[in-house]
Structure formats: C-alpha cells, structure tokens
Amino acid sequence: MNFAFLETPRALLERHAPGFDAELADIPFTSRESRASPAIPAFKARGPVALLIPASAGGLGASALDAVHVQCALGARAPSLAVASTMHQFSVASLVLAAAGDATQGLLLRAIAEQRLLLASGFAEGVPGRGILDSGMQAESADGGVYLTGCKKPCSLATSMDLLTASYLRETQTGDELMIALIPANTPGISLHAYWSNPALAGAQSDELRLDRVFVPNRLSVCAGPREILEPLQLAGFVWFELLISAAYLGICAGLVEQVVDGARWSEADRVDLGCELQLGLAALQGLARELDADGALAGDLLARLLLVRYGLERSLARVSDRAHEALGGMRFIASGDASIRLLSARGLCFHPPARIAMRTALDAYLRGGAFNLT
Incomplete structure (x- = not known):
C-alpha cells in the first residue's frame, strides 16, 4: 500500500537521488537507527548531498x-539521517548566500558538490541559558587567522563530517561581530568524544567535538554581521534550519502514521484525523517554502511566522505520534521497539533552538504589531 501523504515527498527524493529511498528501505530499521548506522555513509555516497x-x-x-519534501521523505524512512542531514543542508544553504560574489566560497560550494563533502554545524546548542547567537568558541587572534577553542555537544555528523561550521565573536570598535568559520575535519586540534546516550536518533552521530587551539585562516572565515543585529546571512541560516528541521520531524511522525494506515489500525475516522494533522503541517511548511523561493531577500517577518508554525507543529506532532503509537497496539509494543523509537524521535523538535519559552517575548511583540527581534 502507498501512503498518499508521502507520495510527493518520496517522488522528489527519487528525482534528486534516484534509488536512494529504496536503498534506505533495504536496511533494517534497527540498523538505520543504531549508532553504527550505515545510513549516513550511504547519504554521503549516493544521497542528495548537493541538494x-x-x-x-x-x-x-x-x-x-523540494527541500521540504526531501527532508520529510527522509524523516519517514530514516529519522536519524533526516535530522543529521538537516544540519548539512541548512549549513550549505547559508554558504550559498555567503558565496555570492566571493570566489573562495564559490569554489568551496563546487567542491562540496563534486566531492560530496558533508558539513556539520557547530553553532551554540545544548547550553542552558546561552543565547541563540552566542558562540561556544573562544577566539584568539593569530597572524593570518584565528585560533578557536571550545566544544560543540551534541554535534550531528560528528563522525562523518568533512567540514565543521562554527561561530565565534570578533571584537571591533563598533561592537562584536558574529563570524562563521569553515574548518576541515582533519585540522589538528579537533577531537571526537562520545556524548549521545538516548537510543532515539542514535544514528545521527550526535557526539561531542572539542576544539583545542584549532587554526582557521582568514580565507575560511565569513562575517555574518553585528551580533546584535540579525543580518541577511544569519537570518537565512535560521530560516533554512527551522524550515528543514520542521519538515524532518513531520516526516518522522508521518512514518509512524504510515504504519497505522498500512495496517488499517483503528477506524477510518481515526486514520483520517491523523492524516488531517499531517496535511495541515505540511501545507504550512509548503507555503513558507514557496515564499522563501519567491523572495530571495527574505521577508522580515518570515522567521517569526516560521517559528509560530514550528511551535504549533511541535504540539501537533506530539498528539499525532501518541495516537499513532497507541493505534499500533500493545502486541506491537511488546514485540518490537521500532514504533517506540519513532515515537521518541518525533518528539525531538522541541529540543532544537530556539526553544519556545525563549522566543515568547519576541513573538508576543510581533503578534501585537511590533518588529520581530530574535536577538
């Protein structure tokens, strides 16, 4: 049986990476979601790396x-890969904007496409009380570049990355500037340490990366603008991340609902109710994606509306995944942990930055007619 909700996402994944969805489907789910998952190596070799x-x-x-649909399809098939590949894709999307008129960055984009390089994101995350634009790296000026020291935990694609994108602050006479560093994975001073302990999303390679005086030449650093002002490069990064990570988790939940539909569990009305919520979430993401495609300058309130959709989607996915998991029945729960892993994985959206509680003041001001200010 074909689950209608996933037909378009899977068709677009097939267009951009022929045969890749079938390759993932041939890998047992427990293997796809294990710490030693072959899904990320398969993505690097044959997936839509240059999407x-x-x-x-x-x-x-x-x-x-298209990217929204691709991430949704990946989420339904391989939750860990969907989350990990989101980190790569949004980093690439940000680099595309940074490369405009920059020959070095343009060459890097071509190298990523031709050599199928994977980018890991080392921006601040997982540190309670730290602002979304704060850096986890300490920068030390050096001749021709900068030395970075710090850590990123968790950092998806930690094992398979070819490049690490990390942020640091550069002091200027007019205030701190947010800098984006592109660091080859084999640079001396980078070390990998086990960190992720949850069986859900274990295949995303989300471990700890430590940087000990890692040298980054000036040519591999990009200025993203003043720390206190959301410049286009920063805005683009946030927009792409929120859009793609939301699509990935929608797909994870859809993979659980697909099993309910395929198994004809519960009643027709119950299955339609699940489909209604999935379709509503996808339609919201599709609308924002079309707006992003049409407005290269990024509408000033696009991020605010995207965050509102994302936070609404968090609650919707919690309801849908709970009911889908229940519909699959107690015997399924006893016999296999696959559905439970999907259920836990579908809840992960709320743990990505920025948290709803951190954005309530800014979004309330936006809803009352003010300008949205992430900083």
Whole structure:
C-alpha cells in the first residue's frame, strides 16, 4: 500500500537521488537507527548531498519547496539521517548566500558538490541559558587567522563530517561581530568524544567535538554581521534550519502514521484525523517554502511566522505520534521497539533552538504589531 501523504515527498527524493529511498528501505530499521548506522555513509555516497547547491556550481539546484519534501521523505524512512542531514543542508544553504560574489566560497560550494563533502554545524546548542547567537568558541587572534577553542555537544555528523561550521565573536570598535568559520575535519586540534546516550536518533552521530587551539585562516572565515543585529546571512541560516528541521520531524511522525494506515489500525475516522494533522503541517511548511523561493531577500517577518508554525507543529506532532503509537497496539509494543523509537524521535523538535519559552517575548511583540527581534 502507498501512503498518499508521502507520495510527493518520496517522488522528489527519487528525482534528486534516484534509488536512494529504496536503498534506505533495504536496511533494517534497527540498523538505520543504531549508532553504527550505515545510513549516513550511504547519504554521503549516493544521497542528495548537493541538494541546495546551485546547478551553476555543480549542485542539484533544488528549491526550498523540494527541500521540504526531501527532508520529510527522509524523516519517514530514516529519522536519524533526516535530522543529521538537516544540519548539512541548512549549513550549505547559508554558504550559498555567503558565496555570492566571493570566489573562495564559490569554489568551496563546487567542491562540496563534486566531492560530496558533508558539513556539520557547530553553532551554540545544548547550553542552558546561552543565547541563540552566542558562540561556544573562544577566539584568539593569530597572524593570518584565528585560533578557536571550545566544544560543540551534541554535534550531528560528528563522525562523518568533512567540514565543521562554527561561530565565534570578533571584537571591533563598533561592537562584536558574529563570524562563521569553515574548518576541515582533519585540522589538528579537533577531537571526537562520545556524548549521545538516548537510543532515539542514535544514528545521527550526535557526539561531542572539542576544539583545542584549532587554526582557521582568514580565507575560511565569513562575517555574518553585528551580533546584535540579525543580518541577511544569519537570518537565512535560521530560516533554512527551522524550515528543514520542521519538515524532518513531520516526516518522522508521518512514518509512524504510515504504519497505522498500512495496517488499517483503528477506524477510518481515526486514520483520517491523523492524516488531517499531517496535511495541515505540511501545507504550512509548503507555503513558507514557496515564499522563501519567491523572495530571495527574505521577508522580515518570515522567521517569526516560521517559528509560530514550528511551535504549533511541535504540539501537533506530539498528539499525532501518541495516537499513532497507541493505534499500533500493545502486541506491537511488546514485540518490537521500532514504533517506540519513532515515537521518541518525533518528539525531538522541541529540543532544537530556539526553544519556545525563549522566543515568547519576541513573538508576543510581533503578534501585537511590533518588529520581530530574535536577538
């Protein structure tokens, strides 16, 4: 049986990476979601690594709308890969904007596409009380570059990454600037340490990366603008991340509902109710993706509306995944942990930055007619 909700996402994944969904489906689910999962190596070898790189730079040139569908399809098939690949894709999307008019960054984009390089994101995350634009890295000026010291935990793609993107602050006479560093994975001073202990999303390679005076030459650093002002490069990064991570988790939940539909569990009305919530979430993401595709300058309130959709989706996915898991029945729960892993994985969206509680003041001001200010 074909689950109608996933037909378009899977068709677009097939267009951009022929045969890849079938390859993932041939891997047992427990293996796909294990710490030693072959899904990420398969993604690097045959997946849509260059999805968001322009065709002019050797990439697939996919739209934001296509990317939403691709991440949704990956989420339904391989939750850990969907989350991990989101970190790569949004980093690439940000780099595309940074590369405009920059020959070095343009060459890097082509190298990512041609050599199928994976980018890990080392921005601040998982540190209670730290602002979303704060850096976890200490920077020490050096001749021709900077030394970075700090850690990122968790950091998805920690094992398979070819490049690490990390942020640091540069002091200037007019205030701190947010800098983005692109660091080859084999740079001396980078070490990998076990960190992730939850069986849910264990295959995302989300471990700890430590940097000990890692040298980054000036040519591999990009200024993202003043720390206190959301510049276009920063805005683009947030928009792409929230859009793609929301699509990934929607897909994870859809994979659970697919089993309910395929098994004809519970009543027709129950299955339709689950489908209604999934379709509503996808339609919201599709609308915002189309707007992103149409407005290269990024509408000023796009991020605010995207966050509102994301936070609403968090609650919707909690309801849908709970009911789908229950519908699969107690015997399924006893016989296999697959559905339970999907259930736990579908709840992960609320743990990605920025948390709803951290954004309530900014979003309330936006809803009352004020400008949205992430900082």
